[in-house]
Amino acid sequence: MKYSKEFKEEALKLSDEIGLKKAAQQLGIQYYTLSDWRTKRNAAAKAKKYQMTDEELKQRNLELERENAELRKANDILKDALGFFAKDRKK
Known part of the structure; x- marks a missing residue:
């Protein structure tokens, strides 16, 4: 049987209020x-x-x-520091 969109929406509201089983019984479905x-x-x-507008996606x-640029900078700094400390240990 086909049900209208309005009927489905009202049935869902009723089921949210009183539960699926009671709503189904009251509505005869x-x-x-x-x-x-x-x-x-x-x-x-x-x-x-989870859908975003184009503007939200751009932002x-x-x-x-x-964030990627900041992480790359931090990674470069850590690489330099590692090289510095590695040279210092060899002495």
Whole structure:
């Protein structure tokens, strides 16, 4: 059976309030149907949570490039320090 988007949304709201089993019984639909709708809704919400706008992606990219540059500098400093101390030990 096909259910409208509005019906599904209201059914999910009801299931959030009173639980899946009670909501399914009150609405006269199968428990697993309502459970499947909930699983799909949660997966879609999770996927949407991780989506970024182009501007957010650009900003994040700039942050990562800056961090990468800082880490490269720190790595170079550590390499120089290691070389300095290695020479000092050979004497």
